[in-house]
Amino acid sequence: MELRHIRYFLAVATEQNFTRAAAKLNIAQPPLSQQIRALEEEIGTPLFYRTPHGAELTDAGQAFLNEVTPLPQQILQAKEAAQKAARGETGKLRLGVTGTAALHPAIPAVIRQFRRRYPQVSLTIEEANSLALADSILHDRLDAAILRPSDPDPVALTIEHFLTEQLVIALPSAHPLARETTELSMHALQQEPFIMTPRTLAVSLHDAVVAVCHKAGFEPVEGQAAPQIASILSMVSAELGVSLVPESMRQLSVKGVAFRTISDTRSKVELAVAYPSRHATQAAQNFAAIVRQQKQAMAALNGA
Template sequence: MFDFRQLRYFVAVAEELSFTRASQRLHISQPPLSQQIQALEADLGVRLLDRDKRNVALTEPGRVFLEQARQILAKADEARSQVSQAAAGFSGQLRLAYTVSVTFHPSLPQTLLRFGRHAPHVRVLLSEMYTEPQFAALLAGELDVGFVRDLPRHEADTHTLRIDEIDREPLLLALPSEHPLAARRKIWLREVADAPFVVQPRELAATLYDRLTLIAAKADFHPLIRQHAQQINGLLMLVAAGMGLALIPASMCTVSLAGVSYVQLEDPDAYMLLAVASRREDTSPVLAQFLSVVAEARAVPNLL
């Protein structure tokens, strides 16, 4: 059976129509070139080239085989390129999840944009998922990487999962625009200790719920929960309706809703973690490329 070397030799002779020029192009001497062409013809059982001491011409079977040889070599080069790209992490797929609140933070779209330019042949499969389910999916091997809002709660998981912090995003207080404190630039949470709050159910969004409870506890009060919203952006509607106040990530202030104002908090714990989580043992080249893009973006101010 013929091999790729014989195909390359034949294509060179067929394109040059000269054994001398073909040997120069291939950087080999003429005798082994002639021997390989003869072996190819013997294997195929046809004469591919008519040649004499001065001229070389393709036979009709030679013209047909030339097109086939070019296609085979092109496919081989394509396969070699794809394998190399896969080994380097520039092709394949990446299963990525993110929490709803991350959609308001510039890190998600900017990272996806940079990674798309860096590795355009990687297919990114996106899923919207809360932080705790993301950790479970990562541990089960059902997810490759996730944008999370908290650290793993179980110590064993901290050894299995890799957490790359991106930001400690400030938390703001969303309150009705007519609220007496709405015109203030900064307040302490204890100043609204008697006010009702609206939150997401803890079973859905434990991170933000627990952060509110923590800050309130340090301010010596327990927040009065009046209403729940399934989605974080639903909290703003409840605030606008005068149902209560809400703690939200600072990136959500880009949402302009009539009747809602945002005030910074002085409390030192008024922040929300944003990190990228993955399995420590995952040696996927695609994941390595993605994490390198995240690291590069973090190293350059204003990119994340």
């Protein structure tokens, strides 16, 4: 039994006439009669009484009509549901965000835009370090992530640059250097213990901090290790050392922490959107497209 058999049956049942039903379906009347007869043979009983003036439903035909009447609408709804899913308008997006990225104003902006544009997509957000986020994408636990890319990244991931940030100095607000100026030379920090995220958890950020120190001509004194930005700032506040953090961290009001611009060396850390190179969900691709649009908007604003 094919869908066209149902369409033909419903047309005859509605028009109660083979000729009018054929005209409505834009087919010839003899083929329509043949298709209805084939349907009756498959079911095993007549569905219509053929009369001189048209066609009337048998009891079997009426029972069949009651069951199949919703089918065309259900098929249409199923088609629309499939098309929406193919466009990424329904379904889910499992998004990962690295801790420092979540605090950059551009990240809530792209998430807001995604929610407004795709309100029927179920969005879940997971926070983790960049290496863990990349691993979750590779093992199908996440669909996409905003992370700090490391080099080299897995070939199985597509990494699209989003934005860069300058590193700034975070030091205890009671530190003598915090009372001097709004800018500090890295040379002044040579003897200070640096609180850093272990390289095993944050390759790009760890390497960027070490690179700044190397540019200033010294090897950083490694202090306490801290897995997240919150614990880094907490340790700085406890006067256990200093750190270099992305500039967007300035917006955090952490008691006991002062932020200072680096005066003699510049280093940037990158944020990117990552998703599978193969078989990325449409929702992930839609999110990446919004990130690209946000990137273009920020570039236009900065160039104005």
